[in-house]
Amino acid sequence: MNEHANLLIIGAGPAGLSAALAAAPRAKRIVLLDDNPLPGGQIWRDGPQAKVPGQARRLREQVLACANVHWHSSTRVIANPAPNTLLLENAERGWQIDYDCVILCTGARELLLPFPGWTLPGVTGAGGLQALIKAGLPVRDQGIVIAGSGPLLLASAATAKSNGARVLRIAEQASPAAIASFAAQLPRWPHKLLQSISLFDRQYRSASHVLAALGRDRLEGVRLKQNGKVVEIACDRLACGFGLIPNIQLAQALGCAVERQAVAVDSWQATSQPCVYAAGECTGFGGSERALVEGAIAGHAAVGNRQAAQRLWHRRARWQGFANALNTAFALDPALKSLADSDTLVCRCEDVPYAALTGHSDWRQAKLASRCGMGACQGRICGAATEHLFGWQPSAPRPPFSPARIDTLLCLEHTRDA
Amino acid sequence: MPDLTLDGRPLHVAAGTSVAAALALGGDGCSRTSVSGQRRAPLCGMGICQECRVSIDGRRRLACQTLCRDGMQVETRP
Numbered sequence: 241m242n243e244h245a246n247l248l249i250i251g252a253g254p255a256g257l258s259a260a261l262a263a264a265p266r267a268k269r270i271v272l273l274d275d276n277p278l279p280g281g282q283i284w285r286d287g288p289q290a291k292v293p294g295q296a297r298r299l300r301e302q303v304l305a306c307a308n309v310h311w312h313s314s315t316r317v318i319a320n321p322a323p324n325t326l327l328l329e330n331a332e333r334g335w336q337i338d339y340d341c342v343i344l345c346t347g348a349r350e351l352l353l354p355f356p357g358w359t360l361p362g363v364t365g366a367g368g369l370q371a372l373i374k375a376g377l378p379v380r381d382q383g384i385v386i387a388g389s390g391p392l393l394l395a396s397a398a399t400a401k402s403n404g405a406r407v408l409r410i411a412e413q414a415s416p417a418a419i420a421s422f423a424a425q426l427p428r429w430p431h432k433l434l435q436s437i438s439l440f441d442r443q444y445r446s447a448s449h450v451l452a453a454l455g456r457d458r459l460e461g462v463r464l465k466q467n468g469k470v471v472e473i474a475c476d477r478l479a480c481g482f483g484l485i486p487n488i489q490l491a492q493a494l495g496c497a498v499e500r501q502a503v504a505v506d507s508w509q510a511t512s513q514p515c516v517y518a519a520g521e522c523t524g525f526g527g528s529e530r531a532l533v534e535g536a537i538a539g540h541a542a543v544g545n546r547q548a549a550q551r552l553w554h555r556r557a558r559w560q561g562f563a564n565a566l567n568t569a570f571a572l573d574p575a576l577k578s579l580a581d582s583d584t585l586v587c588r589c590e591d592v593p594y595a596a597l598t599g600h601s602d603w604r605q606a607k608l609a610s611r612c613g614m615g616a617c618q619g620r621i622c623g624a625a626t627e628h629l630f631g632w633q634p635s636a637p638r639p640p641f642s643p644a645r646i647d648t649l650l651c652l653e654h655t656r657d658a
Numbered sequence: 659m660p661d662l663t664l665d666g667r668p669l670h671v672a673a674g675t676s677v678a679a680a681l682a683l684g685g686d687g688c689s690r691t692s693v694s695g696q697r698r699a700p701l702c703g704m705g706i707c708q709e710c711r712v713s714i715d716g717r718r719r720l721a722c723q724t725l726c727r728d729g730m731q732v733e734t735r736p
């Protein structure tokens with residue numbers, strides 16, 4: 241079965257939802273899809289241990305109430321077999337969709353860097369732990385160390401604590417000076433200032449980073465470098481993430497230009513490809529407020545309502561300022577490039593150690609020689625890590641973009657026959 | 659309130675619980691065995707790393723992006 245959309249929106253986080261709502265009055269048939277079971281993206285996750293804020297719930301209800309918005313849950317993009325056509329898959333079936341115009345709202349993922357012991361059960365991403373807890377992961381009475389960089393560490397700690405965990409340490413790699421200068425700018429965004437005060441935790445240490453996760457079959461403790469001193473803390477979980485990086489793979493596959501590791505867009509949120517827009521964190525890390533306004537601009541622009549889009553430019557500029565302040569404050573310390581030992585696995589899908597990667601000149605060569613990045617995650621974890629460690633540029637992804645069933649791939653035969 | 663089976667054992671979880679959370683509620687939290695034989699558990703929690711892939715009713719799915727349903731059969735050891 242094939243499907244047609246006048247406007248296709250990929251990703252139903254703040255940006256995708258906001259784009260759908262803005263475009264709905266003028267678009268004939270909008271299809272909104274996301275690989276998660278529920279709309280809301282990374283920040284607005286419902287679950288047995290989480291409640292989505294009222295504003296988010298209302299936005300979601302408004303979007304789903306539009307008769308011309310068709311919502312596909314748990315749906316991933318597998319391939320781009322022809323211009324303006326994508327191959328999709330959900331739990332039951334695979335099918336092709338063709339579209340007049342698409343808005344990419346694919347968000348961001350955490351930068352996860354390899355360090356000794358990071359493959360032990362009990363080690364997760366920082367935002368990763370937050371997402372898992374919201375979906376019901378039990379953490380009551382567990383001792384948790386949170387490490388890495390960025391405001392997500394505090395958000396993750398707050399979720400863990402409110403579900404009964406003991407947060408033993410929050411290790412932020414940024415220097416005290418960087419954090420102080422960021423905090424000094426916060427009054428420009430009063431809402432964010434209040435948020436950060438409510439998230440403050442006395443276990444927070446700056447200029448601190450993980451050295452190793454310790455344990456045999458699962459995590460038993462962590463070794464940290466804390467303000468120059470090495471300390472060990474016994475714990476049940478380590479949640480470690482080094483900030484967010486834009487999901488640009490789909491945009492790259494569609495031929496969109498990329499700038500500073502994010503999808504490049506103009507003031508209408510249009511990419512370098514005709515009829516392809518991008519909004520939210522895939523155009524750069526910057527929080528949900530920026531994602532909402534970018535989504536609305538893209539939604540209006542995609543249906544030709546340039547006036548409405550332009551009216552939002554000043555709001556976007558305000559949140560872009562916040563994003564810039566964040567990115568400067570939490571820039572990564574070069575010391576984090578030397579966390580891995582020679583036997584630390586860098587590619588967790590193919591179990592490729594660090595030693596097998598040194599000596600190669602680029603991603604392609606390393607991949608062919610070692611199978612790094614050839615596994616199920618298609619280099620989304622190790623490609624981002626080696627980009628940070630060695631400066632290698634991962635190549636644009638080739639379909640299938642995620643592991644797919646044979647019967648889904650067989651749908652491609654229809655395109656070829658046509 | 660779904661009732662499922664995890665590696666042959668019955669498990670009852672709250673509505674809206676992901677399979678990734680169920681792995682920890684009803685077992686040791688692990689999802690798969692790596693190519694060199696290490697046990698692994700969900701890492702990113704958001705559908706990127708693929709560490710959480712398990713067999714659900716005979717199909718390979720991501721535990722972190724799948725909600726528990728009544729009668730589901732989840733296997734973490736192939």
Ligand SMILES: Cc1cc2nc3c(=O)[nH]c(=O)nc-3n(C[C@H](O)[C@H](O)[C@H](O)COP(=O)(O)OP(=O)(O)OC[C@H]3O[C@@H](n4cnc5c(N)ncnc54)[C@H](O)[C@@H]3O)c2cc1C
Nearest residue numbers: 251253254255274275281282346347367520521527528531
């Ligand atoms: C784990 C995590 C936790 C976070 N927690 C907070 C928080 O507590 N507070 C805060 O202010 N900010 C948080 N953030 C930052 C947050 O990402 C942004 O504030 C906001 O959610 C960005 O909105 P977005 O719409 O651009 O992207 P996202 O919210 O990331 O939404 C993108 C959506 O697209 C889906 N997707 C991506 N690619 C595809 C594809 N190819 N096919 C189908 N679907 C796809 C993703 O699964 C996701 O649901 C968090 C980020 C992460 C990664």
Ligand code: FES
Nearest residue numbers: 703707708710722
């Ligand atoms: S935990 Fe990473 S994909 Fe599920």
